[in-house]
Each structure stands twice: as structure tokens, then as C-alpha cells.
Amino acid sequence: MVLAAFVPTSTPSPAGGRMTGSTISIRPLDLHSASAAEWAAFHQFRRIRHADSCRDEPLLPDAAVEASRRKRSHYWQHVGWAAWEDTGGGERIVGYIHADLPDVNHPEMASNGNQMFVHGSVCKEFRRRGIGTRLLGKVGTLAATAGRSLVTSTTEQEDGHAFLRHFGGEEKMRYEENHLRLDRVDWTMVERWYAALPADLSLTTYAGRVPMTAFERMLPAINAMIADIPRDRMSIPVIENSASMIEDWYARIGQQDGRHHLLALTDANGELAAMADLLWFPDTPDRAGHNLMGVRRDRRGQGLGKAIKAAALLHVRKSLPTVELMTTGNNQVNAPTLAINRQLGFFTQRSGGFYEIAADALPRG
Numbered sequence: 001m002v003l004a005a006f007v008p009t010s011t012p013s014p015a016g017g018r019m020t021g022s023t024i025s026i027r028p029l030d031l032h033s034a035s036a037a038e039w040a041a042f043h044q045f046r047r048i049r050h051a052d053s054c055r056d057e058p059l060l061p062d063a064a065v066e067a068s069r070r071k072r073s074h075y076w077q078h079v080g081w082a083a084w085e086d087t088g089g090g091e092r093i094v095g096y097i098h099a100d101l102p103d104v105n106h107p108e109m110a111s112n113g114n115q116m117f118v119h120g121s122v123c124k125e126f127r128r129r130g131i132g133t134r135l136l137g138k139v140g141t142l143a144a145t146a147g148r149s150l151v152t153s154t155t156e157q158e159d160g161h162a163f164l165r166h167f168g169g170e171e172k173m174r175y176e177e178n179h180l181r182l183d184r185v186d187w188t189m190v191e192r193w194y195a196a197l198p199a200d201l202s203l204t205t206y207a208g209r210v211p212m213t214a215f216e217r218m219l220p221a222i223n224a225m226i227a228d229i230p231r232d233r234m235s236i237p238v239i240e241n242s243a244s245m246i247e248d249w250y251a252r253i254g255q256q257d258g259r260h261h262l263l264a265l266t267d268a269n270g271e272l273a274a275m276a277d278l279l280w281f282p283d284t285p286d287r288a289g290h291n292l293m294g295v296r297r298d299r300r301g302q303g304l305g306k307a308i309k310a311a312a313l314l315h316v317r318k319s320l321p322t323v324e325l326m327t328t329g330n331n332q333v334n335a336p337t338l339a340i341n342r343q344l345g346f347f348t349q350r351s352g353g354f355y356e357i358a359a360d361a362l363p364r365g
């Protein structure tokens with residue numbers, strides 16, 4: 001492993017776990033306020049993890065990652081720890097874990113006040129030495145002090161599944177990351193889907209941003225659509241979006257100069273009947289990510305899902321000419337969405353599991 005970034009060791013720390021020669025210490029790493037040396041070490045770790053497990057995906061530029069991770073969310077408290085290996089001449093990061101805690105001071109987050117989302121990873125050649133357990137111990141202690149009884153996590157790798165099961169985690173839902181190559185799309189079919197739009201509906205396209213007044217008007221309908229997404233055996237309640245949560249989200253997208261495109265089908269009363277939205281970032285110009293596709297309950301089964309998805313694809317072809325690939329995350333139990341996506345030619349790029357773990361089953365450290 002080639003190391004570009006070394007951070008001087010400030011305090012010698014004890015070896016932990018079953019180590020083979022080197023010393024590992026676990027310390028907080030706050031990416032909101034990390035020093036340049038800490039960021040350099042984090043980027044080095046990120047590159048190793050990327051080569052380990054997702055080399056098919058674009059590696060985001062350092063500046064883009066820093067811009068988005070330095071920005072605090074008003075709604076989630078982000079806490080992280082790194083596992084540092086003392087190499088003798090300096091330190092490098094070989095593992096990292098973070099926890100996102102819904103901030104219960106905001107009424108929108110109260111329904112999720114008992115939980116926290118966690119994700120961590122350890123460089124391949126450092127696995128099965130107890131480093132993951134030590135990192136998880138920090139989360140276990142945080143869960144106890146913050147009064148969180150449930151920890152949720154995702155993994156796409158076999159050792160991640162084994163690790164989460166080892167700590168009593170239960171896979172509650174499988175998800176897929178699906179991709180569509182635009183040069184393989186049957187555009188005649190897409191145009192036919194769009195042309196089948198019922199005459200009482202009109203299409204509004206918001207390109208780049210949705211004005212907040214328009215967003216606020218649509219939010220109750222969008223929240224109802226989100227609540228209807230099949231979530232298999234997941235127990236955590238859906239968080240309802242408020243206008244200020246959307247503003248917070250927009251501010252974070254704005255850090256990376258991201259664009260939010262939303263296509264809305266409204267009925268004669270001006271009410272939202274169907275919508276689809278997508279995100280595009282200049283750092284990954286060849287791709288756009290579908291966010292949500294939703295049809296109001298009383299308008300389902302009339303081809304609106306296909307029509308709004310077709311409208312979104314036609315919009316991408318016309319307005320985002322650099323885009324070659326559409327990406328989307330789908331729950332495996334979401335049969336209607338998967339059926340539409342499969343007909344369009346989406347294929348599964350990766351899949352993973354969403355886990356729930358009782359916090360009192362976690363180690364403490």
C-alpha cells in the first residue's frame with residue numbers, strides 16, 4: 001500500500017485487539033473541523049477503500065468530499081472515529097466509523113429519536129483483528145449516552161453482513177443500486193409512455209432548483225408518496241420532510257454545486273398527481289441519480305409512473321447532454337418501481353442489506 005499522507009503521532013497510544021506488530025489507536029475524527037493533515041490521511045484511506053470495494057464507481061475529488069463533509073446538517077449530528085496505525089514514522093488511517101444521530105431538538109426528527117445510523121469500514125488487510133469491534137465500541141458507548149436504543153446500518157459486502165450479524169444485527173430489507181445506460185434506451189418506447197399521459201394532467205419541469213413556495217405546496221403529497229414506499233420489515237418510521245429540511249438539503253447540495261431537477265404532473269386543481277426528481281453534480285457529469293418517483297394513490301394503475309419516468313428521461317436527454325448513465329436505489333420489495341425500471345433497461349449494479357441492531361447488543365469502548 002503506497003502512503004502519501006502521514007500525520008505525526010502526537011501521543012503514543014496502547015495497542016488494541018489482536019495486533020500483528022503495529023499499534024492501532026482509535027480516536028475521534030470530526031470531519032466538520034478536521035485539520036489539513038487529518039483530511040490528507042482521510043483522503044488516503046478513502047482511496048484505499050475505493051480501490052478495495054467500489055473501483056467501478058467514480059472517486060469524488062478531495063475538494064468535493066471536503067466541501068460536503070465539512071458542512072453540518074441542522075437535522076443530523078455527525079460523529080466519527082478513526083483507527084490510526086502507528087507506522088513508526090507517522091500515522092495512517094486504516095479504519096473509520098461514523099454515526100448520524102437524528103437531532104431530536106427538531107420536531108421533524110422526533111419519530112426517529114430512538115435510533116442512529118452507523119457505517120464503518122476497515123482496510124482489507126487489517127480485517128479480522130478486532131479493529132471493527134473497537135470502532136463499533138465507540139458507537140455503543142455513544143448510543144448509551146445519547147439514549148439511542150436502535151442502531152441501523154447498511155452493507156454491500158459479505159464480511160459486512162457477517163460483522164453486523166455477529167453483533168445481533170438483523171437484515172430488515174434488501175436494496176439494489178440500479179443503473180441505466182442512456183445509449184441502450186428504447187426512446188420510441190419512452191416517447192410512447194410519455195404520449196399516453198391523460199389529458200387532465202399538465203407537466204411542470206423545475207430545472208436546477210424548485211422554488212421554495214412551489215416545493216412547500218407539493219410537500220404534503222410528496223411526503224405521502226414517500227410514506228408509501230415498501231420498506232419490508234424495517235421498523236424505523238419514515239421522517240417527514242419539512243420546508244426547512246428541504247432548505248438544509250439544498251444548502252448541502254449547493255456545497256457541491258449540485259442541481260435538483262423535478263418533474264411534476266398536476267391535475268386540474270393544481271394538485272400533484274405524480275412526480276420524479278433527480279440530482280446532477282458537476283463532479284460526476286456523466287451520471288444523474290433518480291431520487292423519487294411517486295404517483296398519488298388515487299391515480300395509480302393508469303400509466304402515470306411510466307409517463308413521469310419517461311418525462312424525466314426525456315428531460316435528461318434534452319437538458320443534461322453530458323449524462324450517459326442514470327442511477328437509482330430501489331428497495332427489493334418495491335415491485336412497481338422495479339417493474340418500470342426493468343422495462344426501461346435498468347440493471348442491478350450492486351445490492352446490499354439494511355440492518356437494525358439493538359444498541360445494548362453493541363460492544364462498549
Ligand SMILES: CC(C)(COP(=O)(O)OP(=O)(O)OC[C@H]1O[C@@H](n2cnc3c(N)ncnc32)[C@H](O)[C@@H]1OP(=O)(O)O)[C@@H](O)C(=O)NCCC(=O)NCCS
Nearest residue numbers: 120121122127128129130131132133155159160162163166
Ligand atoms: C465490517 C468491517 C468493518 C469489520 O471490520 P473488522 O475489523 O474485520 O471486524 P472485527 O475483526 O472486529 O470482527 C468482529 C467479528 O465480526 C465477525 N466477522 C467479521 N468479518 C467476518 C467475515 N469476513 N466472515 C465471518 N465473520 C466475520 C466475526 O465474528 C468477528 O469476530 P472473530 O474474528 O473473533 O470471529 C469490515 O469487514 C469492512 O470494512 N467491511 C466493508 C464495509 C462494511 O460492509 N461495513 C459494514 C457496515 S458498518
